[in-house]
Structure formats: C-alpha cells, structure tokens
Amino acid sequence: MHDIDFDINLMEISKIEGHAGLQVVVRGGIVQDVQFKIQEYKRFYTQGMTGKKPEILPQFVARICGTCSNAHLLASTEAVEHALGIQITPQAHLLRQLMVNGLMIRDHALHLYIFSLPDLFDLDSLIDFDETDPMQKQFLHDALEVKAVGNDLQVYIAGRSVHALFIAVGGFTQIPTTDPATLISKLQSIRPAVIRLAKLFVEKQTKLNHPTTYVALRGLTGWSFLDGNIITSKKETIKEAAFRQHFDNVVIPYSQATAYTYAGHSYMVGALSRINMNKDQLHPNTRHDLADILELFPSTDIFMNNVAQAIEILHCIDESVDILTKTKFAPEQRVKPTKSDGIGIGVIEAPRGLLFYKVTVSNGTVTDGQVVVPTGQNQINIEKDIGKLVEDNLSSMNQAELEYEIEKLIRAYDPCISCASHFLKVKWDIR
Amino acid sequence: MFTILLDKYFFEWRERMEFVEARILRRSRTGSAFDVAFVEGAITADSQIQRLKKIRDMSKVLVAIGSCACTGMPAAIRNDFTTEQKQEIEFILDRFQYSDRVRKIDEIVKVDKYIPGCPMSTDAFLLALNELFVQFGHPPVDLKK
Numbered sequence: 001m002h003d004i005d006f007d008i009n010l011m012e013i014s015k016i017e018g019h020a021g022l023q024v025v026v027r028g029g030i031v032q033d034v035q036f037k038i039q040e041y042k043r044f045y046t047q048g049m050t051g052k053k054p055e056i057l058p059q060f061v062a063r064i065c066g067t068c069s070n071a072h073l074l075a076s077t078e079a080v081e082h083a084l085g086i087q088i089t090p091q092a093h094l095l096r097q098l099m100v101n102g103l104m105i106r107d108h109a110l111h112l113y114i115f116s117l118p119d120l121f122d123l124d125s126l127i128d129f130d131e132t133d134p135m136q137k138q139f140l141h142d143a144l145e146v147k148a149v150g151n152d153l154q155v156y157i158a159g160r161s162v163h164a165l166f167i168a169v170g171g172f173t174q175i176p177t178t179d180p181a182t183l184i185s186k187l188q189s190i191r192p193a194v195i196r197l198a199k200l201f202v203e204k205q206t207k208l209n210h211p212t213t214y215v216a217l218r219g220l221t222g223w224s225f226l227d228g229n230i231i232t233s234k235k236e237t238i239k240e241a242a243f244r245q246h247f248d249n250v251v252i253p254y255s256q257a258t259a260y261t262y263a264g265h266s267y268m269v270g271a272l273s274r275i276n277m278n279k280d281q282l283h284p285n286t287r288h289d290l291a292d293i294l295e296l297f298p299s300t301d302i303f304m305n306n307v308a309q310a311i312e313i314l315h316c317i318d319e320s321v322d323i324l325t326k327t328k329f330a331p332e333q334r335v336k337p338t339k340s341d342g343i344g345i346g347v348i349e350a351p352r353g354l355l356f357y358k359v360t361v362s363n364g365t366v367t368d369g370q371v372v373v374p375t376g377q378n379q380i381n382i383e384k385d386i387g388k389l390v391e392d393n394l395s396s397m398n399q400a401e402l403e404y405e406i407e408k409l410i411r412a413y414d415p416c417i418s419c420a421s422h423f424l425k426v427k428w429d430i431r
Numbered sequence: 432m433f434t435i436l437l438d439k440y441f442f443e444w445r446e447r448m449e450f451v452e453a454r455i456l457r458r459s460r461t462g463s464a465f466d467v468a469f470v471e472g473a474i475t476a477d478s479q480i481q482r483l484k485k486i487r488d489m490s491k492v493l494v495a496i497g498s499c500a501c502t503g504m505p506a507a508i509r510n511d512f513t514t515e516q517k518q519e520i521e522f523i524l525d526r527f528q529y530s531d532r533v534r535k536i537d538e539i540v541k542v543d544k545y546i547p548g549c550p551m552s553t554d555a556f557l558l559a560l561n562e563l564f565v566q567f568g569h570p571p572v573d574l575k576k
Binding site: 063066 | 432434435437438439441445450454455456457458459475476479505506508509512516519520523526527529533549550
C-alpha cells in the first residue's frame with residue numbers, strides 16, 4: 001500500500017446539476033490532496049441584486065438555477081417580506097408549504113431516479129433501462145410517475161414547477177380554486193413506488209461511515225422546510241437571523257464557489273441532516289410505513305442522504321394529501337408592505353439543504369443582497385468524504401473502480417453546481 | 432424543463448433519439464458528431480467560445496435553448512454593471528479567464544432554431560423537435576395525446 005502513487009483527474013462528473021471536476025493526489029498510499037472544483041462560471045447575481053425593486057427581486061434571483069428556482073423564490077420572497085414588514089396570511093403559508101412539498105418530490109425524484117438509480121443497476125443511464133427486465137421496467141415507470149406528480153403539485157399551487165408564476169411578495173397572485181381530487185389520488189398512487197425506492201437504496205447502495213456535523217432547520221411545532229430555528233448535531237440552536245454570525249465563508253482558489261465552515265469545521269446540510277435530527281416530526285403515516293428504515297437514522301453515512309430524500313418524498317406526499325383534503329382555499333389579497341426600508345432574512349430548507357437570503361432595502365430599492373446556498377456549505381465535507389473513501393478502498397480497488405465510487409459519492413450529496421458558483425461576496429476574497 | 436417533458440415523452444424520444452452528449456443523463460461520449468446540438472446558456476469565457484465553435488463544427492443543426500442562449504439575458508447582466516460593480520468582480524474575471532463581455536450564442540456561431548423563454552417555451556420546443564424528427568427521417572410525436 002505504501003507504494004501506491006496516482007492522480008485522479010475527472011474533468012467532468014456526469015449526472016449532477018451543473019459542471020464540476022475533481023482532482024485527487026495519492027502519494028505513498030496517502031491521500032495528499034482532494035479538490036472538488038466548481039467549474040460553472042458566475043453570472044454575478046449577488047452584485048446584480050443591487051438597484052432592483054424588492055418586489056421583482058425574487059423572480060430575478062430565481063434565474064440562478066432552473067432546478068432550484070422555486071427554492072430561490074421561496075427564500076428570497078421571505079427575505080423581502082421580512083425587510084418590508086410583511087406577515088403573510090395562514091392560507092398563503094399553507095400554499096407555500098404545498099409548493100415546497102411539490103418541489104421536494106420532483107427534485108428528490110430527479111436526483112434519485114435520473115442521477116443515482118442507474119448506479120444501483122450498474123448502468124450508465126435511465127435511458128438504458130431494459131423494459132424486458134421486470135425490475136428495471138418497474139423502476140423506470142416509477143421514475144416518470146413520481147417526478148410527474150411533484151410537477152403536478154407545483155403547477156396546481158404555483159402555476160409552474162420551474163420559475164413558478166403565482167408566488168409573490170405578500171402572498172400569491174392566484175389561489176387554486178379547482179377541485180384537487182385528481183391530484184390527491186395521484187399523490188396517493190405513488191406511495192408504493194416511493195417505499196420501493198427507499199428500500200432499494202438501503203439494500204443496494206455503497207456505504208461510507210464518516211461522521212461530521214449536521215445542520216438543518218427545525219420547525220417549532222412540527223416538521224417544516226420553511227420556518228423554525230437552525231439546529232446542529234452538536235446540540236446548538238441558532239436563530240435564522242443569526243446564521244451569518246455562526247457560519248464562516250472560506251475562499252477556495254480553484255473553485256468558482258465559496259465554501260463554509262461552522263465553528264471552524266466542515267458540516268453537512270441536506271436531507272440526511274434533516275432526517276438525522278427531525279425524524280420525530282415526520283408525518284405519522286410516513287413514520288409508520290418506513291419504521292424499519294427510520295431506525296437506521298441518525299446515520300453518519302453520506303450515502304444515506306439518498307434514503308433520507310426518499311423518506312422526505314413520502315412525508316411530502318402524506319402532508320400534502322392532508323392539507324389538500326382539509327383545506328378549502330379562497331381568493332385573497334396579498335399583504336401590503338408596512339415600510340419601505342429594512343433588512344430582511346429568509347432561511348428555508350431547499351431540497352439540497354439550508355438556503356439563506358439577506359436583503360437590504362432603502363427607500364424602496366435593494367441596496368445589498370447576500371445568498372448562501374447548500375452546495376457551498378457542503379463543499380469541504382464533499383472533499384473530506386472523497387479523501388476517506390479513497391483511503392478506505394485504496395488497497396482493494398483499482399483506479400477506475402475508485403473513480404466510479406467517487407462519482408457515486410458526489411452524486412449522493414446531490415450537489416447543485418449552478419447554484420454554488422454564483423455567490424461570492426467579493427470583499428471576502430481580497431485579503 | 433427538459434427533464435419535466437421527459438416524464439411524458441420518454442418512450443417516444445428514446446425511439447427517435449440517441450443522447451450522445453447529455454451529462455445530466457449519462458457520461459459523455461466525446462468525439463461523436465451530432466445531427467442536432469441543443470445549446471443553452473450564454474457565453475462568458477474564451478474557453479466556451481472555442482467549445483461552442485467545436486460543437487457547431489460537429490453538428491448538422493444547432494438549436495439555441497432558453498433566454499440566455501437566445502438573447503444573452505439574464506446571464507449577461509455584468510455587461511451593464513456600473514464601474515464600481517465591475518471593479519468588484521474584476522479579480523474573478525481575471526482568475527478564471529472570463530471574456531470581456533457576455534455574448535448570446537449567435538454572436539459566435541450560426542444558429543438554426545431559437546427556443547426562447549425562461550424557462551424555454553415547452554410548446555416551441557416540442558414543435559421544433561417534431562420538425563427535426565421529420566427532417567431526420569422519423570415520424571413526429573403525437574402532441575395531442
């Protein structure tokens with residue numbers, strides 16, 4: 001093992017959101033360097049926020065990423081509302097809960113079925129799934145159905161699942177009034193597929209035990225992707241507004257993204273963190289039907305992020321069915337601003353983890369904006385996990401096998417490179 | 432939007448198309464020529480100019496997808512930054528070899544079809560795809576089903 005020297009240079013990692021590369025240097029059987037390179041070019045949205053009217057800011061920043069656009073809409077809208085002293089109605093809050101649930105279903109399904117599932121069948125792509133094989137046929141059809149229902153839920157609530165149309169500062173411009181019965185039955189119909197998916201990942205995926213600090217939002221009265229306090233696996237509780245006092249940016253010269261540390265150490269955000277710390281808040285039907293799998297959490301295995309995402313899909317189905325069944329939505333006006341100056345913070349759980357917005361408004365114009373995205377927060381942890389995976393398997397795998405395992409590991413984080421590359425507060429970098 | 436349309440048209444598309452280079456779906460098979468290249472995003476670095484020219488050379492038809500590819504915006508916001516904003520980002524432009532300005536793709540290569548919108552208009556995309564299926568000897572997909 002001491003004579004193992006090699007370099008891994010992956011120019012392109014397939015089946016993730018956006019463009020990233022990787023460099024690993026091994027000398028004498030020891031991993032000397034791991035560089036996970038965010039290669040997307042910036043469009044400088046942080047700078048571009050300045051001078052915008054606050055009411056149009058959410059639709060502007062949503063263009064950072066198509067896949068995550070509705071997460072950016074939810075977080076930036078909340079930040080603007082806080083800056084302008086707006087408290088949305090309980091109905092608008094319920095609609096946003098359904099919107100984020102639809103986003104989670106579609107986005108997690110995209111990741112699990114299109115990006116990661118082929119690895120479990122040793123295939124390159126879902127396109128290659130063979131319909132004459134009963135299992136492959138089942139999962140191919142599941143993939144298309146589950147993804148479509150997440151899309152349908154967002155279309156019903158917000159008009160579109162990419163760059164939603166109806167969410168706006170103060171509430172919604174349109175309220176769904178058509179009968180949700182078909183949507184409810186579609187949501188219920190995909191439950192068996194999601195349970196099948198969670199079981200398959202538990203059974204077939206790679207394992208890597210490598211503890212880190214887990215960070216997530218925790219609802220005050222029950223599960224929430226939208227509100228609550230930030231909690232950590234070190235048992236600390238941080239108010240949303242105090243986020244930037246606890247999490248520090250780190251400049252990485254080879255990456256177009258900014259990385260973050262918590263108390264000087266790397267940490268992980270995303271479904272694994274949420275399920276590790278909040279599984280007690282999941283919908284009772286989800287807890288019942290996935291009881292055995294939930295016993296596996298808290299987990300220190302990043303591959304369990306895949307399973308955590310499948311669990312969240314089921315929770316989002318169950319919670320959405322409840323809300324849609326019990327609620328009769330009625331047209332209402334958006335809540336108007338109570339002031340034209342202020343600083344607002346919006347923190348939500350996006351599919352890939354904690355998403356932070358800070359917006360400063362002066363005389364009705366945005367004068368400063370800050371954004372912290374999940375993949376930036378995970379960057380250092382991704383590199384550390386790759387180092388651990390390489391060291392653990394150095395003597396048992398050849399280089400090609402290692403590269404494949406590394407790709408699977410990066411995919412387990414479900415990184416979004418489009419988002420990660422677009423935020424760098426320039427002052428941080430000039431030292 | 433492509434992955435959303437995939438839910439409905441997966442089987443029709445799989446019969447008619449081979450995905451040669453689609454990193455979101457599979458590993459790249461570099462070196463192969465394309466009948467049709469779909470290009471999204473604006474061009475912000477010299478390396479992208481070279482890559483786009485290469486894609487054009489390898490493709491019979493090139494389709495611009497989405498607002499950034501068709502019009503440059505909103506990816507081209509830095510072109511209109513104030514002097515102060517430009518100073519703030521200058522060191523990043525230098526470090527990663529950005530171009531002097533952001534360009535829409537028909538400033539660099541010939542574009543055969545445009546599918547505008549952010550996100551792209553799915554109706555325009557499906558119609559254009561059907562024209563391309565016919566052009567390359569396949570039956571069009573029934574869009575009314």
